[in-house]
Amino acid sequence: MVREKETTLYIGPQHPGITGNMMVKVKVQGDTVTKAEVHVGYLHRAFEKLIERRNWLQSFTILCRFCVPEPDPMELTYARAVEELEGREVPERAKYIRVMVMELARLQSFMLWYAGQSGSAGLYTLGQWSVGDRNYLLDLFEDLTGGRIYHMYIWPGGVRRDLPVGFKDKALRTMDYIEKRLDEYDKLLFDNVIFQKRAQGVGIVPADKAIEWGVVGAPLRGCGIKADVRIDEPYEVYDRLKFEVPTAFGGDVWARAQVRRQEARQSISIIRQVLEQMPEGEVYNKIPNPMKWKVPAGEAWAKTESVRGEVGFYVVSDGSEFPRRVHVKGAAFTNGVTVTEKILVGQNIADISFILNSMGVCPPEIER
Amino acid sequence: METKKDSQTIAEYIKNWSRKHSLFVMAYGTGCGAIEIPATMTSRYDAERLGIRGAATPRQADVLLITGYLATKTLKRVIRVYEQMQDPKYVIAFGSCTINGGMYYDSYNTINVLEKYIPVDVYINGCMPRPEAVIAGFKQLQDKIARGDADNGTRYKENLDWYRANQQQVIKNWRMPDYNW
Amino acid sequence: MEGLAIKILGAVITTIVAFAVGMTYGGITRKLTARVQNRVGPTIFQNFIDLLKLQSKKTNIYHGVMGHFAPMWIITAAITVLMFIPVLHPGTAWYNSWFPNLSFHGDLIFLLYMMVFGSLGMALGAGQTGNPNSAIGVTRGLSQMVGFEIPFVLALVALMVQYQTTSIQDIMTVQRESGVWMMFSNPFSFLAALFASLGMFRYSPFDIVGAPAELASGPVSEFGGKYLGTMMSGGSIFAFIKLTLYVDLFLGGAYSIPELLIKTFALYMIPVFYGWVNPRYRTEQAIRYFWGWPTALGVIGLLIAIF
Amino acid sequence: MNTLALILLILFSGAIVAFLSEKVSKFLPSLIAFISITAAGILFYTSPADVFNFKLSMAGLNFTLKIDEFSRLFVHMIIGLSWLASMYAVGYMQNKERQGTFFFNMLLSIGGMLGIVAARDLVSFFVFWEIMTWSSFLIVVWTGADFRRTGIWYMVFSAMGAYAMLMAIMMIYSDIHTFNIDEIIAAIAEQRLPHLVEASVLLLFGFSVKAALMPLHVWAPNAYTQAPAAYTAIFSGVLSKMGIFGMALVLLSMLKFANPADFSLVYINGFIGQILAWLGAITAAIATLYALIQTDAKKLLAYSSVAQLGYITIGIAIGTPLSVMASLFLAVLHALFKGTLFLAMGAVERQAGTTDMTKISGLIRRMPWTFFVTLVSIISLAGVPPLAGFVGKWMLYEALITNGNVFMVVVVFFSSTAAFLYSYRILFGIFLGQEEDDTAHVKEAPLSMILPMVVMALLLIALGTYPGLLFDPIAQGMTVLGFENVTWQMTVLSNVWGNTVNLMYISTTIGVAFVAALLFLTLKGRKGSRNVGTKDISTSGEIPLEHENLTYQLDFFKPFERAASPLYRRKMTKIYDDLSNGLDALFDFTRKIYTGNGQTYALYVVIFLVALLIYVQNTL
């Protein structure tokens, strides 16, 4: 084979600029990318195969590991699919708690995003701040579920246990703190001229192609398209809450950053509303002995909104103790592979990591 | 503060002391445990106060973190990265899955026992280990370095054939550049 | 013969002082950065520990003769430049006994060129390793150098024209005799040079050479162990050199070591402060930055110096 | 027989013999060229200095040839570089076709150059100038490749220059009826030359073409690239210096002797000098910018030659003792390092097949000597101490700063900093980077090619510490130009402000520090040393595929190019293309007038008559 003229650069798997364990192989001419290939599979653990060997409840240990930065939407989506198959009701209070957990998960993921987006541009101070502050959110999770990262808290039929004593106050205090900090982050990041220069006009997802390309989540909303599972197909109690779905125009890194910036604030507002409106009552519609629990045969498609976009579970049951097939469609599957390959072409080497971070690429979700 | 062992000369002691207090960590998130690395490095846990900081390429790094399960595809890269690191080099393995497969014991794509492919200095168990546990693991590694026990690079070189055999059992298409050890 | 021995001793002491100060400044920066980032941070002597560790690595990766020479070129350039810079004011007691070195025998133009010597060696070494990231990093560094040298040279030419000399010692003497630092007598040139120094120190937003998220670690990607350690030492000496040069040229020089430390530290903190709150430029943006306001200031300064 | 005539005769007859001997053996022309240049050199250096005097009266014209101290400097360059290049050519031209023509022209142009520097009257000057031009033109088109871009540009510009010179010579002759340069100078001093300024400008125009000054440089890059490397060394190294020689003659010998009382002339002298200097500075900057976007090493060096000639022009044009000294020093150095570089690139071309930097990489282990000489000459070119290039750069800067040309300093500094970019480009592009299998067959060039390069590289190293070796002949030469008592020291540089740089201390410090570091780093931990190839690099853990390229080669300085994009927008060649298109259109229009139709001509005649009638009536 004739040797290529363009230089091949391997961004990942071992690279400070890559989001997780994946590889973007780029061919560069000068400092311009002429071709980008996303290679995945470094984190393939055969989860969909393993779930076929676990029973319905054991699957939760695996589910949350689908996406490491934000595991809760996976649990919720699966739980909702199973509930749909079984027709199991969820108590009101559990619905509120689920929404709260979802928004907390979103919020902590936004904090990670702040770190990634600014760190890939060389602003490490913000990354240190936001990841440090994220620990306060993880503390809330720890109080609530016992785990920092993986919670396995949302089960079919509700949530595993009620809020601990004093959780509400602590959560509200944390929200106040985080909101204050978000203002500081904005000063550091969004008011910075250099960041604006770096982010504007870079990594553009064309608005007319976005839907066809399968773009979801913040990148889609950054093109001015108002699409969010929480309003398209309201689940749990999202239809009773007041919140905005922010959009921005331009489809570039800057637009996506603007969307996320406002979404983080919306999450705080939702958490506050949920904590205020939460009714008393049961949190768990108990399932039978999990080792013998059978779910009626059928197929169900459930989806929820994560930070990266919609997460969909296609769950098939054949009426036995084990799921027949659980297929996960994470947001990153399209955002992170085909869309990224397309928008990276023509970009600068300096912006590769920057764009990957703004697309919210999460490799474990892609290869499962 | 550890006392100087008799077997160490002064020079050895100083070297080990400096190695102990300056650990450059390879920036390679091989598995899900990598999500706690940022937390470990940042404000609440602040690993830099122990002299731990990131390094971008294997030539500069001292510590390779195997943050959880290793898919066979990643194992190949890990071996390459490990072999490119300079002695003395240390490996810290995270999570139950590196010890004996953990929850992935029956997966067709993840290895079960990391020790068979590259030598491991310290295991940190848990799924996933909290930052406190990670720092405790680093502390253990530091103690080991101060004692002069952490010399797995040499062990790897001496038993290269055994490791190679194990590695090639898993990585079917062995297309690695040859190194002159 | 005795004079020579003293001279050699003085040279060695100068080198050690420069090295220690440079390394400690690096350590203090790390500590301060950590504090800004809500962290405790390492000790201020962490850089010494890192260096010791790097030097005690057991294996060395030898990439070829240029890769082997690169760290030596850096350290050679650092020591040579150091020898030709007056660390303290000529005429002071400390200076006469320990720091005269060779500063009578070189001038500004020589220093400008000599400072490139190390970078050239680094570039060649990085090139021989064959890592594409290294080569890209080098091209970025060289491009950026063309960027910041313009305001820097404008400032230096203004200085030379204003004082009718190219010798650093004479410039220092003139500043002492007139009692006005260059910084105040020609503030525009000083500002131009100060902006240029941002590029020279390669803190954010001008850390485009070794930008981790983009190029792994750029030119030093393939260097570890003793090579990296030697480069680190050279870099520390260079940091001291640049600071001392700025102090000599614009801040009237220093009469004693404490004064030198205060002045250099104050100067050093400018790029560091700037770096904490700014993300990184793209290469062409960085070059354009230097060709914008800093160059305009430099031209104004030069015009002031002429008329 | 006269020694000078004998030298010229050896060269010219050697040319003819070389041309004829190709029929005997392909190897013979190169040998004959080498032998005749050697003979000329031996003759030159064994004869006493005062014998180089030659007068010939023919057809009413007096041809005067004389080698004075100033010419001698250039003769050193010509003979030295030609000798080394012809030694190199023996190996380099091996197995090439049409060697006879090549060596014929090569010897002819060398003879022509010797004639130019020795000429003391304008006619012989012009004759030798044309010999040099035409022989070099024939070598430029010798390969036959890309004639339109290379040959025509060169021919057109040379012809323009020649006509300008001819016109100037006629102007002078019509004023004072002599061609002898000494007489002309005397006439200028007596203010007997009314057309002095016009003639000078025309002469400078002619010389600027050879010196590839800014708007007239477009022929140079292609011509330098197209000529075979053995000749390009001479072409760029000394042939282009003939332009500098001429400029020095005009600016420093002729215009300088203008009567100081004549204020306007003095003023114009300074004005012309400033214009030339600025042209030189702009040439240096623009050519450097173009050099760093080239992908072909020879073309890169060609642009770099244009830039270096810009520096040399500045020095001559400024006209202070230090600047002239800097300029002449740089001229000799440029012959040395650019000669070495072109020879090295020729070696690479011969061994690896191409000098296209996007095609080859990692030759350092395969051609270590070539790398060494390239490195030394590149460091010299970049002006980094302790090599000789620094000396020239330093003197130029100091001359400009002390002279008050401060903005020119900045322009020059910009171009010489940007020169680091292409310096690195050429070292990296050819010798560093990945060692690929497709260059595995490359071997080091034969000894006859290495030797000349190494000799020149060693000279560059020596001159870095002992520039006085060269200052001596330069100072003597400058005496001829009217700079009395030029002071110089063996190892110390000094400017008019009294600032000095002691090169001895610099070299010693660098040497001591380098050796100490070398010992420290080489001895320390050498046991654990692992030699690795260029494939064993950190590629993020991935294993590159066979066909993937890991060397950064294309658009090397793209970010810089983008930052400096306004400077790249306009190309001189395009302006000339537009000009020639415009001329085409004009000629088209003219042709329309001459339609060939009888009736139209009749109409013209009528119009002319009417116009004439009106004119005559008005005047009467």
Add this chain to the structure above:
Amino acid sequence: MLEQEQALLSQVTSAFPVKGKVMRNRRVEVWAESTTVSSILMYVKNQMGYQHLNHITCIDRIEDTKFQLVYTVFSHQTKMTLFVKTFIDRNAPVMDNIDHIWDQANTYERELREMYGIQFPGLVGAQEFILEDWDEMPPMRRDFKTEEYSEKTFSSLPGRENTQDVRETISTRSGEEIPDFAKKYSRD
């Protein structure tokens, strides 16, 4: 109640010989022959605004020796999801390639090719998507025994028996007693 869904269903069934049903609000499924799937998808994408391909998945119906393929498309206008389902033969699985309709279908199809061995004629892209150097049966097929493969390839350390309580292993190894309160949680 569910008029929109019924309208969608009738529109698809009238255009193509398919049968289908409304699953619940916003969910409509149609069952089609494998050969008509690509034309249905083309139709719903271009004519009906179902521009967003959510995913393509495969279910191994080993008992019927069939693969069930599910194409999920979503409309941003009506916010409804349409499932196009089909069966293909498990022994010779071939399916139409639809990456000319949606570019991103390419990745789904490459994954299915790798995981189930389904062939998509005309599909470009590297053979390996997620796995590397895989020479066994496509792993997501139900008759691929992942545990056996794992044991064969990556042998575990001794002491790992699957349902055994970890604490016992630890206690026997290290000689520690299991405290009383912990004993009652033991499985046997």
